[in-house]
Amino acid sequence: MQKIDESILSEVIQKRPINSYKGNYGRILIIAGSKQFGGAALMSTRAAVNAGAGLVTVATVPEKFTALNVDIPEAMTIDYNNSKDLKEAVLKNNVIVIGPGLGTTENTTDLINILIKNVDKQVIIMDASALTVVSEQNIDLNLFENIILTPHQGEWQRLSGLKIPDQTQENNLKKINSLAPNSLLIVKKHLSEIYYQNKVYQLISGNPGMATGGMGDTLTGIIAAFVGQFDYSLKTVSAALYLHSYIADKIYKKDYVVLPTKLASKIPQTMQKFACSKK
Numbered sequence: 614m615q616k617i618d619e620s621i622l623s624e625v626i627q628k629r630p631i632n633s634y635k636g637n638y639g640r641i642l643i644i645a646g647s648k649q650f651g652g653a654a655l656m657s658t659r660a661a662v663n664a665g666a667g668l669v670t671v672a673t674v675p676e677k678f679t680a681l682n683v684d685i686p687e688a689m690t691i692d693y694n695n696s697k698d699l700k701e702a703v704l705k706n707n708v709i710v711i712g713p714g715l716g717t718t719e720n721t722t723d724l725i726n727i728l729i730k731n732v733d734k735q736v737i738i739m740d741a742s743a744l745t746v747v748s749e750q751n752i753d754l755n756l757f758e759n760i761i762l763t764p765h766q767g768e769w770q771r772l773s774g775l776k777i778p779d780q781t782q783e784n785n786l787k788k789i790n791s792l793a794p795n796s797l798l799i800v801k802k803h804l805s806e807i808y809y810q811n812k813v814y815q816l817i818s819g820n821p822g823m824a825t826g827g828m829g830d831t832l833t834g835i836i837a838a839f840v841g842q843f844d845y846s847l848k849t850v851s852a853a854l855y856l857h858s859y860i861a862d863k864i865y866k867k868d869y870v871v872l873p874t875k876l877a878s879k880i881p882q883t884m885q886k887f888a889c890s891k892k
């Protein structure tokens with residue numbers, strides 16, 4: 614089993630070419646949030662914008678537009694219950710996050726079905742409520758050509774049927790190979806693991822200060838921005854996962870709890886540090 618360490622950051626994070634423009638850095642659609650869980654959409658979006666995504670659109674409930682526009686004016690907003698707008702956004706964007714804060718209502722099932730009908734080669738990052746609904750409704754994950762799954766251990770238990778003590782690397786590998794062999798799976802926990810193409814990779818950073826609501830939502834935004842700017846590969850996703858915990862570890866040296874909003878605020882300076890450290 615390979616470890617994911619700091620060297621991945623300078624390997625993946627690139628200095629920007631002088632004549633580049635926002636269109637070079639990914640079009641990200643984040644389908645997230647609900648009346649109850651607006652913060653999840655905000656935290657995912659903030660992380661995507663701060664991690665350098667070129668253009669970010671959030672599909673959410675209109676009640677959250679003002680909060681989003683005030684907190685993250687860089688992002689655009691659409692109503693996910695307007696299926697025409699959502700369909701257009703799915704077609705237009707190349708990386709799509711679905712799940713944070715959606716809740717497990719029929720509405721979330723409808724959103725997943727719209728995605729299934731309209732998606733082609735876009736990279737899907739499926740998290741949180743979308744994973745729970747997929748487990749409950751037995752939705753076939755193989756309908757997505759490029760999919761990254763980011764369950765925590767509770768969500769992975771629902772998806773895989775494996776109880777937490779049984780979530781060994783061997784069992785997880787077997788399960789993902791039968792559920793969605795072409796996916797990239799991140800099982801989030803202390804020392805998160807990536808399962809990809811029949812191999813396991815383990816993160817060697819992170820801390821218990823990260824055990825706070827919104828930390829996973831923030832990760833989805835970072836992964837989306839990285840895939841949008843760099844490429845869809847194991848290395849890129851590993852770098853996104855590492856950056857998240859790397860910044861959290863720096864904050865944890867001084868702060869008892871690692872606030873997701875604080876973590877997000879430190880993404881641009883940390884990325885610049887690794888981009889500039891390249892020879």
Ligand SMILES: NC(=O)C1=CN([C@@H]2O[C@H](COP(=O)(O)OP(=O)(O)OC[C@H]3O[C@@H](n4cnc5c(N)ncnc54)[C@H](O)[C@@H]3O)[C@@H](O)[C@H]2O)[C@@H](O)CC1
Nearest residue numbers: 650651652653713714715716741742765766767826827830
């Ligand atoms: N501010 C916000 O709007 C927030 C919204 N959130 C949203 O709330 C919805 C429910 O997500 P939750 O994850 O809270 O609830 P879930 O019900 O999906 O997961 C929690 C369950 O999983 C179990 N569990 C086992 N191992 C776990 C682990 N390592 N980490 C977390 N849980 C573990 C817990 O005991 C509990 O039974 C999602 O849509 C999520 O995105 C959360 O992200 C928190 C912040």
Ligand SMILES: Nc1ncnc2c1ncn2[C@@H]1O[C@H](COP(=O)(O)OP(=O)(O)O)[C@@H](O)[C@H]1O
Nearest residue numbers: 801802803819820821823824826827828829830
């Ligand atoms: N004790 C811990 N050690 C290391 N990382 C942790 C710890 N607790 C939580 N994390 C990390 O924080 C994130 C939590 O994700 P998640 O449970 O989905 O949060 P939320 O849904 O509230 O946004 C994951 O990346 C997980 O690995």
Ligand SMILES: [Mg+2]
Nearest residue numbers: 741765829830
């Ligand atoms: Mg989560």
